[in-house]
């Protein structure tokens with residue numbers, strides 16, 4: 163479908179945008195692909211409808227390719243929008259991954275890809291076609307830095323999930339501060355991720371948040387969640403959102419998740435692998 167020579171800058175074998183590729187110094191391969199795609203989209207995709215041909219590449223095929231590329235991109239890797247504070251915290255947790263205590267959780271536009279749970283047999287999953295048209299809510303913006311920039315780390319033995327969160331300008335509520343709904347989203351996602359890894363497929367039944375101090379846009383906060391108790395299908399969790407230095411408590415929350423099926427938890431799966 164696309165040139166097999168690939169992009170000379172990012173070396174991606176099927177990159178359709180080689181002529182427009184401009185690699186920033188030290189840019190990782192995945193970032194370079196998306197820089198290329200942005201350029202390409204701005205230049206052409208907005209001008210052409212489905213089925214038009216461009217240098218022999220139909221935009222329909224391109225959109226399919228783009229959709230697949232987005233689904234396979236790990237959005238929880240550092241990008242140029244991450245502040246030094248975010249990078250430092252990320253490096254600190256990566257360091258703690260070395261002895262296996264913590265695990266970095268990749269992040270895709272489809273939830274169950276991030277969990278790497280083998281749920282296909284037990285779940286009535288959406289079809290590939292439907293999935294191309296849906297996206298995990300906190301991963302709904304492609305432009306780096308404008309929305310939810312986050313990376314999660316799991317500590318299986320402590321049943322704890324932390325999320326490094328840097329809210330961008332499109333999450334504004336009161337001027338200069340993150341909207342409370344975006345804070346609720348990142349809390350729900352972190353707590354939810356924790357519950358999924360411990361208990362399998364769950365849904366939020368209750369989420370109670372106390373907002374203590376507003377979160378400045380562009381700042382970095384640590385969302386720290388843990389499972390407190392599991393009673394049958396009920397998973398009780400709690401969470402705190404703090405500044406990196408730990409001095410400011412931005413929010414605290416408690417939540418109840420209900421397990422939807424008897425799927426083995428990822429923790430069990432991981433230990434049996």
Ligand SMILES: CCCCCCCCCCCC(=O)SCCNC(=O)CCNC(=O)[C@H](O)C(C)(C)COP(=O)(O)OP(=O)(O)OC[C@H]1O[C@@H](n2cnc3c(N)ncnc32)[C@H](O)[C@@H]1OP(=O)(O)O
Nearest residue numbers: 267273276277350351352354355365366367368396418420
């Ligand atoms: C890693 C990747 C990173 C990325 C991670 C990203 C993670 C994304 C996470 C997103 C999570 C969401 O947004 S989820 C979307 C928001 N949530 C929803 O839409 C859920 C809507 N609600 C429901 O579908 C349902 O009510 C359920 C599934 C929650 C429960 O229904 P059910 O399965 O029929 O269970 P049901 O019999 O009603 O209840 C079971 C038991 O729980 C109790 N129970 C049920 N609801 C409640 C409640 N709100 N408060 C107290 N208790 C409750 C019942 O009394 C009962 O207790 P007893 O009698 O047994 O004692």
